[in-house]
Amino acid sequence: xxxxxxxxxxxxxxxxxxxxxxxxxxxxxxxxxxxxxxxxxxxxxxxxxxxxxxxxxxxxxxxxxxxxxxxxxxxxxxxxxxxxxxxxxxxxxxxxxxxxxxxxxxxxxxxxxxxxxxxxxxxxxxxxxxxxxxxxxxxxxxxxxxxxxxxxxxxxxxxxxxxxxxxxxxxxxxxxxxxxxxxxxxxxxxxxxxxxxxxxxxxxxxxxxxxxxxxxxxxxxxxxxxxxxxxxxxxxxxxxxxxxxxxxxxxxxxxxxxxxxxxxx
Amino acid sequence: xxxxxxxxxxxxxxxxxxxxxxxxxxxxxxxxxxxxxxxxxxxxxxxxxxxxxxxxxxxxxxxxxxxxxxxxxxxxxxxxxxxxxxxxxxxxxxxxxxxxxxxxxxxxxxxxxxxxxxxxxxxxxxxxxxxxxxxxxxxxxxxxxxxxxxxxxxxxxxxxxxxxxxxxxxxxxxxxxxxxxxxxxxxxxxxxxxxxxxxxxxxxxxxxxxxxxxxxxxxxxxxxxxxxxxxxxxxxxxxxxxxxxxxxxxxxxxxxxxxxxxxxx
Numbered sequence: 001x002x003x004x005x006x007x008x009x010x011x012x013x014x015x016x017x018x019x020x021x022x023x024x025x026x027x028x029x030x031x032x033x034x035x036x037x038x039x040x041x042x043x044x045x046x047x048x049x050x051x052x053x054x055x056x057x058x059x060x061x062x063x064x065x066x067x068x069x070x071x072x073x074x075x076x077x078x079x080x081x082x083x084x085x086x087x088x089x090x091x092x093x094x095x096x097x098x099x100x101x102x103x104x105x106x107x108x109x110x111x112x113x114x115x116x117x118x119x120x121x122x123x124x125x126x127x128x129x130x131x132x133x134x135x136x137x138x139x140x141x142x143x144x145x146x147x148x149x150x151x152x153x154x155x156x157x158x159x160x161x162x163x164x165x166x167x168x169x170x171x172x173x174x175x176x177x178x179x180x181x182x183x184x185x186x187x188x189x190x191x192x193x194x195x196x197x198x199x200x201x202x203x204x205x206x207x208x209x210x211x212x213x214x215x216x217x218x219x220x221x222x223x224x225x226x227x228x229x230x231x232x233x234x235x236x237x238x239x240x241x242x243x244x245x246x247x248x249x250x251x252x253x254x255x256x257x258x259x260x261x262x263x264x265x
Numbered sequence: 266x267x268x269x270x271x272x273x274x275x276x277x278x279x280x281x282x283x284x285x286x287x288x289x290x291x292x293x294x295x296x297x298x299x300x301x302x303x304x305x306x307x308x309x310x311x312x313x314x315x316x317x318x319x320x321x322x323x324x325x326x327x328x329x330x331x332x333x334x335x336x337x338x339x340x341x342x343x344x345x346x347x348x349x350x351x352x353x354x355x356x357x358x359x360x361x362x363x364x365x366x367x368x369x370x371x372x373x374x375x376x377x378x379x380x381x382x383x384x385x386x387x388x389x390x391x392x393x394x395x396x397x398x399x400x401x402x403x404x405x406x407x408x409x410x411x412x413x414x415x416x417x418x419x420x421x422x423x424x425x426x427x428x429x430x431x432x433x434x435x436x437x438x439x440x441x442x443x444x445x446x447x448x449x450x451x452x453x454x455x456x457x458x459x460x461x462x463x464x465x466x467x468x469x470x471x472x473x474x475x476x477x478x479x480x481x482x483x484x485x486x487x488x489x490x491x492x493x494x495x496x497x498x499x500x501x502x503x504x505x506x507x508x509x510x511x512x513x514x515x516x517x518x519x520x521x522x523x524x525x526x527x528x529x530x
Contacts, residue, residue: 098421
């Protein structure tokens with residue numbers, strides 16, 4: 001039975017806006033905040049409620065689909081056959097808590113490991129970035145143009161300071177010259193939004209040393225649909241069922257950064 | 266003759282919204298982009314036009330006031346007696362060019378070197394942060410509450426990766442432990458906005474090694490009005506007529522960061 005992607009797309013678009021409205025309603029409420037793997041890995045009652053919001057609807061409407069969700073209310077997904085939803089109810093929870101902005105709902109829908117639908121919803125700015133494989137990517141109703149190559153000295157690179165100081169995942173000397181040679185560096189604290197910014201041409205490259213599948217699943221589909229390149233830091237395809245480094249970039253620039261800084265080291 | 270600050274405040278609020286509308290009108294136009302002191306120090310025709318927009322109005326309405334503007338259309342200000350306006354028509358020009366967001370109009374109005382009025386206008390989000398010395402600070406019509414102390418492990422610090430790698434202004438080992446010990450780091454690329462975010466409680470500390478007076482003049486008045494601390498990196502008061510490092514923070518956290526990372530080094 002072939003999958004009706006148009007129907008799924010309609011559902012996601014409706015649910016994601018509804019979930020965004022629910023999140024905004026919580027801005028005046030007191031959050032329950034817990035830490036997970038580390039003191040900077042935070043979760044709130046709202047993350048959990050929003051994940052459950054999606055899972056209930058998916059199970060009712062698409063009972064054969066499986067769901068991999070950040071907060072663990074979904075299925076125990078160990079292989080990617082069939083239709084799998086990968087959901088982060090609030091990507092950028094630290095921003096959600098501290099800033100009440102700069103966070104997003106991220107959803108990717110995959111069929112046999114191929115990204116078919118991607119959504120990143122910047123709730124506060126009411127900006128929905130989305131793509132359907134082969135049908136184009138959009139910001140709200142505006143089609144996003146294909147990404148054009150750019151050189152390193154003209155590039156704005158999204159890179160957290162944590163990856164150019166001593167850390168557990170990469171020798172700080174690898175990316176230090178990129179910070180020097182790029183036009184500028186930024187860091188916003190939400191992988192989903194940072195990937196959406198790449199798709200929208202606001203950033204030229206984004207490098208981070210550890211994300212979980214729900215952080216990048218939605219952005220992956222959107223960025224690839226506009227001709228951006230999404231790999232791990234070594235240029236290898238991302239695995240959807242385990243944490244990974246992530247390197248997202250405009251075409252051309254991706255190869256240039258790999259060759260100039262990463263492969264040589 | 267005493268200065269009518271209420272009248273000036275009314276004028277600035279009216280002009281800044283008008284200038285913001287003019288900037289938004291340019292989003293569809295082709296920009297003329299030049300470099301200034303370095304390849305990352307950019308200026309466009311819009312920066313220049315907006316500075317002239319303000320200077321014309323100030324000269325007509327307040328002929329005795331002097332203006333220090335980033336693009337050099339103002340006066341040659343070498344001392345701070347009387348009323349001096351310090352203007353950045355577009356703070357975050359690189360963001361303006363690349364992102365069409367994350368930039369701001371910044372204005373500080375000083376009397377005998379004392380900051381009396383401060384404005385940071387986030388044009389795209391239509392968010393005007395402003396303060397009048399002794400009369401409170403506001404985000405649009407909402408009063409901004411006084412900043413409360415926070416500890417380093419709970420703090421989001423705004424710090425560009427450039428300052429923890431080899432650079433001309435600070436030994437990278439000074440701020441590296443702060444990046445490790447803070448809850449998270451961010452970098453947005455507009456000093457005026459980053460200071461406004463401190464005032465609004467979205468960031469807890471902001472450190473940068475070189476700004477010009479027009480970058481920080483508006484934010485300075487706003488942050489101080491909500492009880493934040495604004496100094497150079499060594500904890501000394503900012504000078505308004507020369508470039509400086511800038512360290513902006515919530516109270517308490519400012520002293521803690523100075524003592525723990527900067528004074529010891």
